[in-house]
Amino acid sequence: MAHDSHDSHEYVPEIAVDRDGNQHEVQGWQGDTYGGKLGFWLFMLTEVMMFGSMFMVLSYYFHLHPQDFLDASAGLNRVLGGTNTVVLLVSALTMGLGLLKMRNGDVKGAKLMIWATILLALVFLGVKAVEWTAEYHHGIFLGLDALQSGNEHSLPFGQILFFGMYFSMTGLHGVHIIIGIGLMLWLLKRINSGKVTPEHNILHFNIALYWDLVHLIWVFVFPYFYMIGAGDIAGGVIHGH
Amino acid sequence: MSKSYFDETHCAFGHPKSTFMQWMLTIDHKRIGIMYAVVMFTFFFVAVAAALTMRFELFAPGQQFIEAQTFNQAFTLHGVIMVFLFIIPGIPAVFGNIVMPLMIGAKDVSFPRLNWFTFWLYILGCIIALSSLFNFSIADGSVVFNFADTGWTFYAPYSLNTDTNVVTTLVAAFILGMASILTGLNFLVTIHRLRAPGMDFFKMPLFVWGIYATAWIQLLATPVVGITLVLALLEKYFGIGIFDPSKGGDPVLFQHLFWIYSHPAVYLMILPAFGIMSEIIPAFSRREIFGYRTIALSSASIAGVGYLVWGHHLFTSGMSDMAKTIFSFLTFFVAIPTGIKFYDWIATMYKGKIVLDTPMLWALGTIITFAIGGLSGVTIAMIGSDIHLQDTYYTIAHFHYAMLGGVVFLFFAGIHYWFPLVFGKMYSEVQAKLAFVILFIGFNFLWFPMFIAGYLGMPRRYFDYLPEFQIYHQFSFWGAIIFVVGLVYMFYVLIQGIRNGKPTTPNPWNATTLEWHLPTTPPPLENHTKVPYVDFRPYEYHHGQPVVKFDENMKRID
Amino acid sequence: MVTNYKAEKASYYKVLLGLLVLTAITFVQPSMFLTHYTFGMQMLIGTVKAWIILMYYMHLKGEVLIGWTVIFAVFLVAFFFAIVMIDVNYFQFADVSHITSPAQ
Structure with missing residues (x-):
């Protein structure tokens, strides 16, 4: 069965001939690098729609409870978030450098860079864990009294909603980081088994795109949660001390 | 005898010997399409059974056969299956897979392994969706089901409070949504990358345009409902508060998010159906389609405008008057490109040599039923009349005239049209026409009385009703019986066709598009013998005969 | 090829530098300038950062088809935003609603 040979060198595109005898190369689904890139971009647009919708929810409640949102935001730990x-x-x-090295034939350097990325991703998750733990001990976590209605510790509506979205969105972003680590480990496996090479790097290219998207989402998540209320207490760190 | 795609296949991995495993692992777009069809129509009949149960219950006022709670679960089951398992994958999953690559001269879709994966993701979603059906208990001699009772819309806050098993249904809808996204993604890349040389966008058959517009909706609207369902789950189990009014959450926001997807979803259903119509009308009028570009662009604009009209589901939900006005205004716009299509189809038939074969009968029947469904939609796009008619049988009748009388009828039309292509055999035309007549009569008996009942105030989803509505429910009941008889008969005729049908030629309908220029029928594994160069329009007829002809090596010989 | 590699590597570092500077601005802005418009400023800086990442890290520069698909998706999100924000802006039931003030 022809499609089981992964080596797309063997794939010879078909030629279509028009009525004047001119030859036209037919694009097959095999070895279609641009198609792979287009497909992955389309996938990333679905992520844009998902996080876009969550930002819409967030903005909806920001509009209903502006002061609560600023107060809640001021309470987040900007040092950890900024780190x-x-x-x-x-x-x-x-x-990005890993991909650059891969394209230029430096497979070893590329692998090193991927490992570095994995390490940094783990650091990110570690910081996140520290941050959430501190918030938990501070009494602010999903399911704790502060985020329930109708008890003595209840925060105002706007703050409940802010923290509800904060844990949902940073949590989902964290899930994307974990998926990213999984993808990078898989990529390393594919590189080691020779399935991803400097000539056929579309998988590497797409995973690099994915990682940039994860970064891109954070570019908006960070200021929307951590920075909008920063003006109230300049540079302040309320909890975690 | 040359080998067809029934005899050999490519697999996602390995080289299984058994026919069964070859089907399970196949990456061939035609086989995957057939498997979708089998699974979807199996579930279709489950949902029909649920609907028939409701009709039995509603035969007279008061309780007849089932508990009120079971009734709620029956309409949820009907809605969930029909919407998420049947009509959303619907025509794209079946004919988008089987026919679209053939129409553009491709060997397969762009990502055949992803296609295989998507199919199994869909199956996983189906299993999860129906798993809670088997989670029942028997108390006091009667069966108590645990299936969700929220309706297929899962409106908060009820869906967050109900004791029934709404979580599996939400998870299933999320997974089915992912399958839908991946289907759309695959088709978009296929249409962009794998068209035969020379075929630009305005030389594509109109069904491909329909699939293309649909794929954009699948891709960009589905994630919104996906994240909505995730947020609903987080709300239910972690209490994030955003849909819970006791924490300041706004249930109307859930409706916004839900309909941002679910309204475009109805265009996702109808656009490929319109595509089938645009294939059948020229083929059976033996005439080039009138206004090719306007039909193609109207598909694109229905998809575009369709994103922007979701709010007309919220007219009675407490949305602001400003937003209501905007949405009502935008909703009217959808009628314009739809109307353009209808006039184009009718103009195509004008002075054509109309052949009343079964697919054409279905198409013509749909022109009537969808016109009723579409125009009644305009009446409830008006805020004033919608306040009166929202959540009544009028809306139900509108929806079923548009979806059953539009999408599903055209789906049936497509089945009869491409049947000889897929199986290389022909069903009995006489019997198939009879099935159409039964279904068409049953359909109108079933749904038309609901317009009147709804106009007079019969609310939907009610277990009981006032005696003055009984006459309409009984009309509907007998209509439903006729309709189900017709359905069973139609599938009997088709299955007889598969088993004992007469072999056909590759182009039995004298149609023009590329899928009718295959060397054999059923088609070989890798489709066309050679990829043709396409420098012609898709529907060229001259004196009732197709203009473009190919020899066995796909060289033009006209 | 080698010079190309060096040039691309250099541009990666330049982009990193730009992003770091913007991140620094993100931090000081709320206490330094335009403090009454913190939200708008933060989102503006975020947009600039996103633009740089899209164009240089994600190589969107020069991609015509993919560029248009991205624009289409962003436009859709923007439209959803606009309508939903119009709706909440004209929220008519604030005085009687329990989602803006708790039931007593």
């Missing part, structure tokens, strides 16, 4: 921003920023660079 993660920088971590993710650098990881986007390592991922």
Whole structure:
């Protein structure tokens, strides 16, 4: 069965001939690099729609409860959030450099860069864990009294909604980070088994795109949650101390 | 005798010997399409059974056979299966898979393994959706089901509070949504990348245009409902508060998010159906389609405008008057490109040599039923009349005239049209026409009385009703009986066709598009012998005969 | 090829530098300038960062078809935003609604 040979070198495109005898190369689904790229971009648009919808929910309630949102935002830990921003920023660079090395034939360097990206992703998750733990001990976590209605610890509506969305959105972003780590490990496996090479790097290219998208989402998640209320207490860190 | 795609296949992995495993692992677009059809129509009959149960219950006022709670679960089951398992994958999953690559001269879709994966994702979704059906208990001698009772719309806050098993249904809808996204993604890349040389967008058959417009909706609207269902799950189990009024959450926002997808979803259903219509009308009028470009662009604009009209489902939900006005205004716009299509089809038939074969009968029947469904839709796009008619049988009748009388009828038309292509055999035309007549009569008996009942105030989803509505329910009941008889008969005729039908030629209908220029029927594994160069329009007829002809090596010989 | 590699590598570092500077601005803006427009400023900086990432890290520059698909998706999100925000902006039941003030 022809399609089981993964080596797309063997695939010879068909030629269609028009009535004047001119030859036209037929694009097959095999070895269609641009098609792979287009398909992955389309997939990323679905992520844009998903996170876009969540930002819409967030904006809806921001509009209904502006002051509550600013108050809640002021309470987040900007040092940890900012650290993660920088971590993710650098990881986007390592991922990009890895792809660059792969394309230029430096497979070893590429693998090193992917490992660096995985490491930074783990750092990101670690910081996130520290942050959520601190918030938990501070009494703010899904299911705790502060985020329930009608008890003495209840926060105002706007703050409940802010934190509800904060845990949902950063949580889903974290899930994307974990999926990203999984994808990178898979990529390393494919590189080791020679399925991804400097000539056929579409998988590497697409996973790099995915990682940039994860970064891109954070570019909006970070200011919307951590920074909008920063003006109230300049540079302040309320909890975690 | 040359080998067809029934004899050999490519597999996602391995080289299984058994026929069964070859079907399970196949990446051939034609086989995958057939498997979708088998699964979908199996579930279709389950949903029909649920609907028939409701009709039996509603034969007279008061309780007849089932509990009120079971009734709620029956309409949820009917809605969930019909919408998520049947009509959303619907025509794209079956004919988009089987026919679309043939129409553009491709060997397969762009990502055949993804296609295989998508099919099994769909199956997984189906299993999860129906798993809670088997989660029942027997109390006091009667069966108590645990299936969701929210209706297929899962409106918050009820869906967050109900004790029934709404979680599996939500998860299933999410997974089925992912399958739908991946189907759309695959088709978009296929249409962009794998068209035969020379075939630009305005040389594509109109069914491909329908699939293309649909794929954009699948891709960009489905994630919105996906995340909505995830948020609903987070709400239910972690109490994030956003749909819970006791924490300041707004249930109307759930409706916004839900309909941002679910309204475009009805265009996702109807656009490929319109595509089938645009194939059948020229083929059986033996005449080039009138206004090719306007039909193609109206598909695109229905998809585009269709994204922007979801709010007409919220006219009575407490949305602001400003938003209501905007949505009512935008909704009217959808009628314009739809009307353009209808006039184009009728103009195509004008002075054509109309051949009343079964597919054409279905298409003509649909022109009547969808016109009723579409125009009644305009009446409830008006805010004033919608306040009166929302959530009544009028809306139900509108929806079923548009979806059953539009999408499903054209689906049946497509089945009769491409049947000889897929199986290389022909069903009995006489019997198939008889089945059409039974179904058409049953359909109108079933749904038309609901317009009147709804106009007089019969609310939908009610277990009981006032005695003055009995006459309409009984009309509907007998209509339903006729309709189900017709359905069973139609499938009997088709299955007889598969088993004992007469062999046909590759182009029994004298149609023009590329899928009728295959070397053999059923088609070989990798479709056309050679990829043709396409420098002709898709529907060229001259004196009632197709203009473009190919020899066995796909060289033009006209 | 090698010079190309070096040039691309250099551009990656330049982009990193730009993003770091923008991140720094993100941090100081709420206490330094335009403090009454923090939300708008933050989103503006975010958009600039997103633009840079899309164009240079994600190689969107020069992609015609993919570029249009992205624009289409972003336009749709923007439209959904606009309508839903119009709806909440004209929210008519704030005085009587329990989602804006808890039931007593």
